Amino acid sequence: xxxxxxxxxxxxxxxxxxxxxxxxxxxxxxxxxxxxxxxxxxxxxxxxxxxxxxxxxxxxxxxxxxxxxxxxxxxxxxxxxxxxxxxxxxxxxxxxxxxxxxxxxxxxxxxxxxxxxxxxxxxxxxxxxxxxxxxxxxxxxxxxxxxxxxxxxxxxxxxxxxxxxxxxxxxxxxxxxxxxxxxxxxxxxxxxxxxxxxxxxxxxxxxxxxxxxxxxxxxxxxxxxxxxxxxxxxxxxxxxxxxxxxxxxxxxxxxxxxxxxxxxxxxxxxxxxxxxxxxxxxxxxxxxxxxxxxxxxxxxxxxxxxxxxxxxxxxxxxxxxxxxxxxxxxxxxxxxxxxxxxxxxxxxxxxxxxxxxxxxxxxxx
Amino acid sequence: xxxxxxxxxxxxxxxxxxxxxxxxxxxxxxxxxxxxxxxxxxxxxxxxxxxxxxxxxxxxxxxxxxxxxxxxxxxxxxxxxxxxxxxxxxxxxxxxxxxxxxxxxxxxxxxxxxxxxxxxxxxxxxxxxxxxxxxxxxxxxxxxxxxxxxxxxxxxxxxxxxxxxxxxxxxxxxxxxxxxxxxxxxxxxxxxxxxxxxxxxxxxxxxxxxxxxxxxxxxxxxxxxxxxxxxxxxxxxxxxxxxxxxxxxxxxxxxxxxxxxxxxxxxxxxxxxxxxxxxxxxxx
Ligand SMILES: Cc1cc2nc3c(=O)[nH]c(=O)nc-3n(C[C@H](O)[C@H](O)[C@H](O)COP(=O)(O)OP(=O)(O)OC[C@H]3O[C@@H](n4cnc5c(N)ncnc54)[C@H](O)[C@@H]3O)c2cc1C
Ligand SMILES: Cc1cc2nc3c(=O)[nH]c(=O)nc-3n(C[C@H](O)[C@H](O)[C@H](O)COP(=O)(O)OP(=O)(O)OC[C@H]3O[C@@H](n4cnc5c(N)ncnc54)[C@H](O)[C@@H]3O)c2cc1C
Numbered sequence: 313x314x315x316x317x318x319x320x321x322x323x324x325x326x327x328x329x330x331x332x333x334x335x336x337x338x339x340x341x342x343x344x345x346x347x348x349x350x351x352x353x354x355x356x357x358x359x360x361x362x363x364x365x366x367x368x369x370x371x372x373x374x375x376x377x378x379x380x381x382x383x384x385x386x387x388x389x390x391x392x393x394x395x396x397x398x399x400x401x402x403x404x405x406x407x408x409x410x411x412x413x414x415x416x417x418x419x420x421x422x423x424x425x426x427x428x429x430x431x432x433x434x435x436x437x438x439x440x441x442x443x444x445x446x447x448x449x450x451x452x453x454x455x456x457x458x459x460x461x462x463x464x465x466x467x468x469x470x471x472x473x474x475x476x477x478x479x480x481x482x483x484x485x486x487x488x489x490x491x492x493x494x495x496x497x498x499x500x501x502x503x504x505x506x507x508x509x510x511x512x513x514x515x516x517x518x519x520x521x522x523x524x525x526x527x528x529x530x531x532x533x534x535x536x537x538x539x540x541x542x543x544x545x546x547x548x549x550x551x552x553x554x555x556x557x558x559x560x561x562x563x564x565x566x567x568x569x570x571x572x573x574x575x576x577x578x579x580x581x582x583x584x585x586x587x588x589x590x591x592x593x594x595x596x597x598x599x600x601x602x603x604x605x606x607x608x609x610x611x612x613x614x615x616x617x618x619x620x621x622x623x624x625x626x627x628x629x630x631x632x633x634x635x636x637x638x639x640x641x642x643x644x645x646x647x648x649x650x651x652x653x654x655x656x657x658x659x660x661x662x663x664x665x666x667x668x669x670x671x672x673x674x675x676x677x
Numbered sequence: 678x679x680x681x682x683x684x685x686x687x688x689x690x691x692x693x694x695x696x697x698x699x700x701x702x703x704x705x706x707x708x709x710x711x712x713x714x715x716x717x718x719x720x721x722x723x724x725x726x727x728x729x730x731x732x733x734x735x736x737x738x739x740x741x742x743x744x745x746x747x748x749x750x751x752x753x754x755x756x757x758x759x760x761x762x763x764x765x766x767x768x769x770x771x772x773x774x775x776x777x778x779x780x781x782x783x784x785x786x787x788x789x790x791x792x793x794x795x796x797x798x799x800x801x802x803x804x805x806x807x808x809x810x811x812x813x814x815x816x817x818x819x820x821x822x823x824x825x826x827x828x829x830x831x832x833x834x835x836x837x838x839x840x841x842x843x844x845x846x847x848x849x850x851x852x853x854x855x856x857x858x859x860x861x862x863x864x865x866x867x868x869x870x871x872x873x874x875x876x877x878x879x880x881x882x883x884x885x886x887x888x889x890x891x892x893x894x895x896x897x898x899x900x901x902x903x904x905x906x907x908x909x910x911x912x913x914x915x916x917x918x919x920x921x922x923x924x925x926x927x928x929x930x931x932x933x934x935x936x937x938x939x940x941x942x943x944x945x946x947x948x949x950x951x952x953x954x955x956x957x958x959x960x961x
Contacts, residue, residue, distance in 0.1 A: 350844075413849075414844070416823075417821075441823070441824050441845055442845050445821070445823045447808070447811075448771075448806075448807065448809075449812075449814070449815050451771075451772065451808070455906070456906055457772065457907035458806075458907070460806035461805070461806070468910075480688075480690075480802075480804070484912050485913055485914075486909050486911065486913075487909070487911050488907050488908070488910065489907065489908055489910045490906045490908075492906070531854045532851055532854075534849055534851055535839065537847055537848070537849055538848040538850070539847040540848075577954065601805075602805065609949070610950055620915065623915070633943065645921075645922075648918075648922060648923065649923050649939070649942055649943070649946070650922035650924045651935060652924065658932050660932075661935065662940070664933070665937055666954075670955065
């Protein structure tokens with residue numbers, strides 16, 4: 313790029329010189345989580361982020377902040393208390409009727425304003441539909457870097473945020489950093505991080521911030537909210553047991569074997585991405601990087617090879633049981649229990665074994 | 678009405694092979710396709726045009742060979758294609774990408790009519806960040822409607838639009854003012870096949886090709902690697918778990934016997950599960 317136009321100012325963004333943090337960013341301090349709450353409830357991903365944020369803040373020797381936005385003072389006070397109990401030292405609140413429901417304009421203004429005033433070095437958001445909508449806007453407004461869908465957050469030797477996410481198509485991870493802008497922003501999907509312990513009674517400071525926006529200033533209006541009916545929604549992310557199938561099952565009919573085992577175990581069922589593309593399962597049952605991240609007590613994967621995009625979605629499971637005909641399948645690199653066998657034969661046998669065991673023991677008990 | 682659809686050319690993930698030793702993508706010979714999510718945006722734009730009239734322009738930032746994807750979009754029925762290509766754009770992260778695309782969109786407005794609606798896909802299948810749409814919206818000062826499932830109402834004469842969008846836990850019905858940037862949800866329509874005339878027109882169409890200067894960009898420090906606040910620090914293989922998977926013996930075993938060992942190993946490793954299951958099966 314040596315032949316760049318001469319008129320261009322010396323860029324701070326040259327690959328080689330990116331390490332130098334401009335002077336005005338050096339005041340940026342503390343780790344923040346933008347808390348997501350809708351309909352009066354805090355999304356669990358915000359607590360998961362506070363747990364991780366606590367570790368990052370301790371490593372940096374700084375405070376952990378949480379930003380809570382909404383309209384109901386009681387809900388905000390409750391959310392702030394929960395944030396303290398999950399590790400926040402300080403909670404910034406923005407309370408205004410304009411923030412009753414999430415709208416991009418109002419929330420972007422609220423969050424960018426307090427970032428500009430209180431200057432955090434790290435800002436974390438959940439990679440939910442709301443969090444992605446908001447994070448992209450805030451990062452662009454602040455002209456800073458944003459790493460999407462991280463699977464791991466760490467502080468490197470120089471004190472910068474090292475955000476790791478899967479790369480495309482290969483079984484590789486990449487670590488992305490924002491070295492010369494602040495705040496360093498990242499999103500993480502629900503369930504990728506574990507839920508931290510709650511310390512009842514733990515307290516902190518509250519800083520209130522005005523929104524400075526009237527309803528007339530917000531041109532987007534919410535006309536209606538149609539809540540999903542829970543009954544037809546897969547509850548994969550928070551399921552205790554998940555049974556999933558992959559292309560190794562060979563046909564949509566054979567996928568029934570996964571559902572059968574799930575039914576006996578009272579489990580949710582899901583699958584790898586190709587099954588969604590083939591129409592064997594619906595998109596809300598896809599497990600992995602571009603589907604749901606799960607952390608069940610038991611995960612049974614049948615006929616799934618264990619590609620990185622799948623792996624990052626299941627690694628938080630307590631016990632991973634993999635059934636695969638190929639002893640060299642990648643899934644055996646991260647499964648706890650492996651069975652080299654034909655899933656189409658083994659699944660019905662497992663279903664039957666559990667069914668028998670549970671009925672016998674129920675009678676006995 | 679003039680509508681612009683942003684599309685990215687991406688490697689066809691279904692055809693990707695990973696090098697067994699180095700674990701890197703073997704890009705040679707991997708065909709490229711229009712990012713599948715962007716076809717939902719294109720179809721939605723074409724439907725709007727069919728109803729209210731006007732033109733659909735498709736816009737791609739990418740290497741010269743991205744022209745192929747634009748031509749494909751013309752066969753589906755897009756009216757005009759703009760390729761934004763310059764080696765200064767190489768290495769763009771999402772902030773630099775939205776900068777370049779916003780500049781091109783402004784230029785498109787000047788040359789071919791200001792678009793009150795710009796569409797993007799929900800996300801790409803390669804970078805997969807879903808950040809470019811919101812980035813463009815903020816840079817252009819457009820109202821942002823992400824994850825749109827359906828356009829309920831569009832009234833260009835008064836400048837309003839009403840949509841249904843996927844939100845956490847439900848569907849929001851939103852109304853806002855034009856201009857808007859819409860990121861379209863997947864699965865909400867199906868791309869049309871295009872007519873024979875479209876195919877004929879596409880094969881002879883001239884693709885409008887702009888470099889950074891053509892798009893009115895003067896500050897090259899905002900482009901490509903230099904304009905990207907994020908840097909890729911390292912790329913690596915995830916380490917296998919410290920302990921290898923415990924393999925259940927299967928040689929010379931019946932499936933029932935294997936199933937029995939699997940079940941007992943599960944309960945041995947997760948004793949609490951057994952109680953949970955018992956409680957569940959004792960239920961209704
Ligand atoms: C950007 C991007 C995002 C992605 N996101 C996701 C995601 O969220 N989730 C996801 O799952 N994938 C995702 N993928 C796809 C991922 O890379 C893999 O292609 C996919 O997970 C493979 O699915 P699979 O394991 O079902 O199929 P395959 O890789 O084809 O594996 C089938 C396995 O079944 C085994 N097998 C064959 N016959 C049998 C049998 N009879 N019994 C038992 N085993 C058998 C085979 O040995 C093989 O290991 C993504 C890809 C990209 C590029
Ligand atoms: C493995 C990998 C990881 C990456 N991680 C990050 C990251 O964490 N943060 C970051 O800032 N950058 C990241 N990048 C860089 C990023 O992919 C590029 O900036 C890319 O140009 C746009 O981002 P995207 O592919 O994520 O698009 P998305 O934001 O997912 O795309 C949304 C929509 O924007 C439109 N669009 C996107 N790109 C173009 C284009 N070139 N031309 C026309 N329309 C377009 C399409 O309609 C698309 O559907 C990553 C790249 C790779 C390969």
